[in-house]
Amino acid sequence: MTTFLALETSCDETAAAVFTDDLTVLSSVVASQTDLHARFGGVVPEIASRAHLRNLLPVVDEALGRANVPLRDIGCVAVHNTPGLVGALLVGVSAAKALALGLGVPLVAVNHVASHIFACRLAAGRDIFPCVGLVVSGGHTALFRCDTALSLELLGGTRDDAAGEAFDKVAAILGLGFPGGPAVEREAAGGNPKAHAFPRTFIDDGRLEFSFSGLKTAVLYACHGQDVKRATPPPPGPRRADLAASFQAAVVDVLTMKCKQALRKTGLTRLAVGGGVSANKPLRAALQAMCVKEGAELLIPPLALCTDNAAMAALAVEKWKRSEFAPPDLDAEPN
Ligand code: KG4
Ligand code: ZN
Numbered sequence: 327m328t329t330f331l332a333l334e335t336s337c338d339e340t341a342a343a344v345f346t347d348d349l350t351v352l353s354s355v356v357a358s359q360t361d362l363h364a365r366f367g368g369v370v371p372e373i374a375s376r377a378h379l380r381n382l383l384p385v386v387d388e389a390l391g392r393a394n395v396p397l398r399d400i401g402c403v404a405v406h407n408t409p410g411l412v413g414a415l416l417v418g419v420s421a422a423k424a425l426a427l428g429l430g431v432p433l434v435a436v437n438h439v440a441s442h443i444f445a446c447r448l449a450a451g452r453d454i455f456p457c458v459g460l461v462v463s464g465g466h467t468a469l470f471r472c473d474t475a476l477s478l479e480l481l482g483g484t485r486d487d488a489a490g491e492a493f494d495k496v497a498a499i500l501g502l503g504f505p506g507g508p509a510v511e512r513e514a515a516g517g518n519p520k521a522h523a524f525p526r527t528f529i530d531d532g533r534l535e536f537s538f539s540g541l542k543t544a545v546l547y548a549c550h551g552q553d554v555k556r557a558t559p560p561p562p563g564p565r566r567a568d569l570a571a572s573f574q575a576a577v578v579d580v581l582t583m584k585c586k587q588a589l590r591k592t593g594l595t596r597l598a599v600g601g602g603v604s605a606n607k608p609l610r611a612a613l614q615a616m617c618v619k620e621g622a623e624l625l626i627p628p629l630a631l632c633t634d635n636a637a638m639a640a641l642a643v644e645k646w647k648r649s650e651f652a653p654p655d656l657d658a659e660p661n
Contacts, residue, residue, distance in 0.1 A: 328401035328646070329393075331386065331425065332639035335418030336410025336438045337465065338362075338369045340381035343636035344393035344400075347643050349448060352393035354630070354637035357381045364504045368494060369464075375413035382421050389636075401431050404642030406438040407652070408659035409465070415658035423656060434642040435652040438634075439466055442600030444475050444641035449627035454598055457625070458588045462581060462609075463601030463634075464490035464505075467536045469588045472598065475644045481588055482534030489577055490603045492538035496545050496573050500566055501559025510570050511606055517564070517571030522548050524576040529583050534591070536580065545573050574608060582612045589622050598625040602633045 327346055334341040343354040359377045363369050390397055405422035407415060419435075426433035443459040459470040459478065467490075468483035487495070490507055497506025502513055524544050527537040549569055550557035560566045585597055597617055603609065604626050617624040631638060645651075 329395055329399055330402045330404050330640070330642060330646075331389070331400045332404040332636040332642060333382070333386070333418040333422050334406050334438070334634060334636040334639060335378040335382065335414050336406050337414060337634060338374050338377075339634040340378050340385050341634060341636035342382075342386045342389035343639065344389050344395050345637060345640045345643075347646065349640050349643060351448065351637045351640065352395060353389045354635055355385050355389040355392065356630075356635050357385050360505060367498050367504050369411070371411045371413055374411060375417055378414055378417035382417060386421075397429070400425075400429055402434060402642070402646055403429070403431060404434045404436060404639045406441060406639055407435040407656055408437055409661055410438060410658075412658055412660040415660065419656060419658045423654065427654065432646065432651040433654075433656065434645045434650065435656050436639050436641045436645065439468070440476065440478055441638040441641045443470065443472055443478070443598050445600050445627040445631040445635075445638040446598035446625040447475060448638060448640055449631055450625055454596055454625055456594055457596035457598045458585065458592055458594050460581065460585055460588075460597065460599045460604075461601045462489045462599070462603035464488060464494060466601060467538070469534050469584060471592050471594070475641055481591070482536070482584075484536040484538065486537050486539040487542060489536070489538055489581065490601070492542050492577065493603065495542050496570070499542075499546050499549055499559065500570060502570070507603060507606060510574055511608070513567055513570035514574040514608070517567030517569070519571040519575035521568035522572035524548070524572050526576050526580050526583075529580055532587065534584055534588055536584065538577070541573065541576055545569060574606070578606070578609045578612045581609060582616050585613060586616050586620060589620055595621065596623045596625060600627065600632060600638070605629045605632045
């Protein structure tokens with residue numbers, strides 16, 4: 327049995343996890359930097375890198391401690407080296423290289439987006455491939471044909487903003503704080519999703535592509551009229567709740583329709599969904615209802631595995647089995 331230590335520092339969560347080669351997760355620790363970035367209304371890359379530097383070793387110690395595994399028993403080190411903020415990724419990559427070198431064990435590099443899909447495999451506890459994969463996070467909105475855990479073919483992505491980015495920007499417009507997704511979801515619960523007919527870009531279009539920047543602008547104008555420059559966020563009340571609910575409904579409709587089109591186009595009957603936005607309850611309900619109608623199986627991990635974490639880097643086990651090890655000069659690749 328080989329025990330893995332995995333690191334994740336691609337954006338604003340510093341995370342470490344310990345798991346075994348049979349995909350048993352022994353511990354998963356996530357240190358969020360949300361408080362540090364909140365007053366800027368978004369992730370500040372330089373602050374993220376510095377916070378990773380401070381947090382990483384304590385998080386690794388915590389993960390090893392909770393797993394009750396001494397560092398010397400680690401047989402492989404895994405790290406997300408792409409995509410993400412370059413300075414943030416570099417902290418994890420440098421630490422992982424040092425740990426692997428010091429321990430004299432292999433290093434495996436995995437793709438953060440592929441890991442979000444693999445979180446569904448982890449949660450399911452059984453093989454889920456082939457499937458359609460949807461990754462919806464703050465940095466990504468993309469559909470994949472996933473023949474295996476490691477062979478992902480891009481079916482289509484976003485032309486501009488990612489869905490999570492749209493949630494964060496709309497939260498800023500509505501004065502709901504950061505991170506925006508959970509705040510918009512809470513606000514939307516008290517609103518009318520039909521109050522505003524916001525655009526559902528590409529919804530009737532066969533292309534498996536997304537665009538959310540027009541939707542964000544539509545919310546901005548519905549909120550403030552033409553006077554957007556001097557506008558202050560709307561006060562709490564039904565108007566604000568209606569804007570949040572109508573925005574969320576538009577995102578949910580588009581994501582659900584594109585998943586349906588991807589299932590039909592590929593002929594696959596499983597949909598695996600990952601990334602922070604998949605924590606959204608109305609989205610989960612809409613995808614579930616669509617999958618029932620389409621005769622497809624929906625796989626969405628529990629919330630802790632949806633948002634950024636290092637346990638999902640258990641995808642590294644698949645590479646390790648094939649001896650696909652990273653070179654000692656492994657680099658961080660932002661795109
Ligand atoms: O996967 P993730 O933790 O980090 C990235 O790789 O980006 O995703 C974070 C994104 C943020 O944009 C956040 O606002 C969004 O996921 N998010 C949500 C919810 N929880 C997090 N969006 C909608 N509803 C939620 N409940
Ligand atoms: Zn992510």
